[in-house]
Amino acid sequence: MSEIMDWRLYERILTCFEIEASGLDVSVTPNAKIIGSISGVARQIDVLVDARWEEGVQRRIIFDAKLRKRKVDVKDVESFEGMMRDVQASRGVLVCSSGYTEAALARAQQSIEIRIVTADEAEELDFSMIDPCPYCRHKKRKTKGFVFWDGQLPLPVSWSWAIVFTGKCDVCHSFAFWCWDCGSKVVVPDEETYECGCEHTWFVEKNDDEAVFVIRMADGEVPLDRRPLR
Template identity: 35%
Template structure:
């Protein structure tokens, strides 16, 4: 078994393509699991797309990335629609390098989009170049960045307002999660430090990077409106405002 089998590379490539094309209001989780509302079983989802800042699952999208030589047929679409119904997805993408049959296209209708992503995209894509998961128990996990929040601070001149107006400094971060264990990570682009924010391990104010800016990162467990349990990455600002900047299912 290789560290990254070809089907797994294909799934990560599809997740990256999705994240790069979506609005920042949505977050992307590769290799996600949700408990089905109908089946009551854990359902594996190649790529899960959900609302980033709230627990409303009405915009949920699931993606099934099939790396194989045959075309998607009607049975594939029917099974996928069953998965969508089970996890409450409003839309789904079936992705395959070999195309689809006419019957599959008719069965898909409006709720499912069938996409063709050729395998020749893979040679230029390497998830092993992503930063390693910082959890030492996670052997081959890599960090999948899917959000880029900015926070600003107002700084006064040393001599006070008499020396001039206040200046606004903006700090950009990358937020994401491990594509294997799901642990949240934050990259501060100012000091280049990658913070690990594990679920359930933090108390008090949370963690912050070497910049020591007046915001803190921590996690919280919340249920969405369908009752599914999600882990949320949150930032607490100096004003006391708390923002959810990333989410993933437990």
């Protein structure tokens, strides 16, 4: 995984920590871009966490990475708090490599948590749940994405169960699935539909607020994951 031993690694480390801690209850989107409710412009968020199946943004958490030599200060906290309001996040986490000032910690108060993760700690992460995004490579993008597998879902199929992993690319933001029954591991861009070896159909539905990743089986359709657009 030496390809991402750069500034992106430190940002994406947040995603891996959140996936490990949260389980299936949340949907984790690395390098998210959503429209601010106040500013009306696209906001870039290092890691966006929403409830996987519940509607609304009441449980939204955003993460911001500060990989630099100086400490996080009051201005950093205030800027982050402003972005939290704009994207309607109830909680925020600032992750820094060089610590923070006492004033920054005092300003953060209850809604913002500040964590210290050094660059050395980031490089020790187990990347077993990350794969290069074949769609980004096929499109010959300048920045190649990585799929972060953030959900292991047991799905009832007739008399048995099917085990499926879902994930998202951190650059093209496409959904991906990994079907353990047939072994298919595929990125499904928003405008495409894919049928795996199990004859299940995978596709994306969009409305004004979000994109939803759906599997169609013999017994009906099941929503698997979502990606907010606002």
